[in-house]
Amino acid sequence: MLQSVWRYRHFILASIRGDLRGRFARSRLGAFWFILHPLAQSLIFSIVLAEVMRARMPNIDNQAAYPIYLLSGMAAWGLFSEILNRSLNIFIEQGSAMKKISFPRLCLPVIVLGSALINHVLLLAAILVIFMFFGHFPGLAWFYLIPGMAIISILAFGIGVFLGVLNVFARDIAQFMSVFMQLWFWFTPIVYLKSVIPPKFLPFIELNPMTPLVGLYQDALLLNQGPSWVGLWPAVFFGAIAVALSFVVFRRASPDLVDAL
Amino acid sequence: MSVVLNVSNVTKCYATYRSNLQRFANWFGASIAPTSEFLASKNISFQVMQGEAVALIGQNGAGKSTILKMVTGTVRPTEGTISVNGRISAILELGLGFNAEFTGRQNIYQAGGLMGFSQQELTEMMPAIEDFAEIGEFFDQPIRVYSSGMMARLAFALATAKRPDVLIVDEVLSVGDSYFQHKSFDRIRQFKAQGSSILLVTHGLGDVRALCDRVILLDKGTVLKDGDPDEVVDFYNAMIADRENAKLSVEQKRNDKGWLHTRSGTFQAFAASVQLLDAKALTPVSTAVVGQKLILRVDVEVKEQLPKLVLGLMLRDRTGHIIWGTNTWHTRQILEKPAVGQKLHFDIAFSCDLGPGSYGFSTAVTGSDTHLDANYEWQDNVVVFDVVNTTRPIFVGSSALNAQIEIVRG
Structure with missing residues (x-):
């Protein structure tokens, strides 16, 4: 299965390139739009919540601490939700090609993954510029983002492909997930700080595999600190299971997949 | 002559389950019977030899396209096996995998990759594709500005850029102007002459006679007749006529x-x-x-x-x-x-x-x-x-036009 994907690497690369170009074609601001989107969202939250949150930010007297915290979390969540949401729908989107052209179908989520990662790196570059504008200069802790990206990708890819295959047969899954992802976003400390959570809800937040991953981004970008590696293990474990499960389901569902499209 | 394509006892069944949970359970070893089954192909067997052109004919819903998809490999047969000796190229729909924002050239790279060609192979094939498509400067413009005929030209040029061992064509030659239709047919004939086998679905019975060595008539998912073109086509015509009448x-x-x-x-x-x-x-x-x-x-x-x-x-x-x-x-x-x-x-x-x-x-x-x-x-x-002709000067063709030739010396 993986071997055939490797044989199609040229197609995957060409598609990723095409995906990026297609997204920005015929709009004047081009690549700026996808950066403006998370920026606008962060701006809104900053304006609304800055006063409430700044009092709660410990040990930092930077005026921009909250926007930086917010943008870091948003970036991590953005990568996660983009891979997950697009993998969820990719088989249905590309249904007509899958019906009539014989090619390794696993290429499709791999293309999604590749183009999401490139988007993410571009976004990080933009964020870097904005941080410097705030007078917040990057440190070596930025390199911690690389394992962070890897774990987020594994997690999102696993869940996305698993549900994406099931979604071909039961289309309610995509609808359900669009609601569920909203809940998941608010159950992850992105907009708020972990310290504001009432203790009785804390176990739920700790169980969430996205909590340590978002935390990794926030620590690295805001505090210039490395993550607590122990805290990441559940996310890695969960991600590995999701990927393994998605491959099994993908393989078992393969004969039926095109029939249901 | 060797067998290039062997379809043996192929059955395709589309199953419906009461709930999706039952279907999912079946992937993991449970054996729950589906609530209803639709047999698109029933126990179909045929062989295609090297250099042979075979047409599949039959009414809508006879199972022609299902067979083509199974031979192409996108749909898997429920039972039976299909073996192909050599490279297979399928034209089931023109313009699949194209992106409207890309130029013709970029789309060749993209859709060609989807067909399994490497970028290098495509670069080598590019001049031939550009030449065959004959769309001039449009080749480097986004294909959203193409007419549907130009799109068909580009797609056909790509699909037939490299001679396959088996070419599968599903009723796509009816697009494009008649000049391009002729050109496409010529290319298919050339492939055949060079040893490619052709498997084609068509409703144009004229194409069948012009191109094919053999015709397979399908009806309700089974092979009704397999033989010489005139025999099967005449049988098919008689069958359509009798469809309306009770007594066949x-x-x-x-x-x-x-x-x-x-x-x-x-x-x-x-x-x-x-x-x-x-x-x-x-x-x-x-x-x-x-x-x-x-x-x-x-x-x-x-x-x-x-x-x-x-x-x-x-x-x-x-x-x-x-x-x-x-x-x-x-x-x-x-x-x-x-x-x-x-x-x-x-x-x-x-x-x-x-x-x-x-x-x-x-x-x-x-x-x-x-x-x-x-x-x-x-x-x-x-x-x-x-x-x-014993009475008239020698002429060819099927009509005696009785033409008079007048020569005037100026």
């Missing part, structure tokens, strides 16, 4: 000269005898001279009470191309309520203005202008005769 009856036999005689219908009225006669001597003719006056005499017997009776005639050449045809509905000679047991004589007088060759008359005794509505009897090649 098709008889086929081949005479000693290789002409195929197909007879079908309800036989409520039928042509008891059909003879080709010389107009003056009234003697039977089996070899006619160009320009000879002839009479086709058709004796029709009416067996049951019928509302209307129409006699249709068709003259075809050896390859099955229609030379001429009409019926008594068009000539406004419809017989209303013919008496039961009555014998009707139809004399069709004509001049044998045909080119040298072999011809066959088909007759149809029907109740309206098409044989689809009430087909009492349809007979293909009921009278077969040869035409020789």
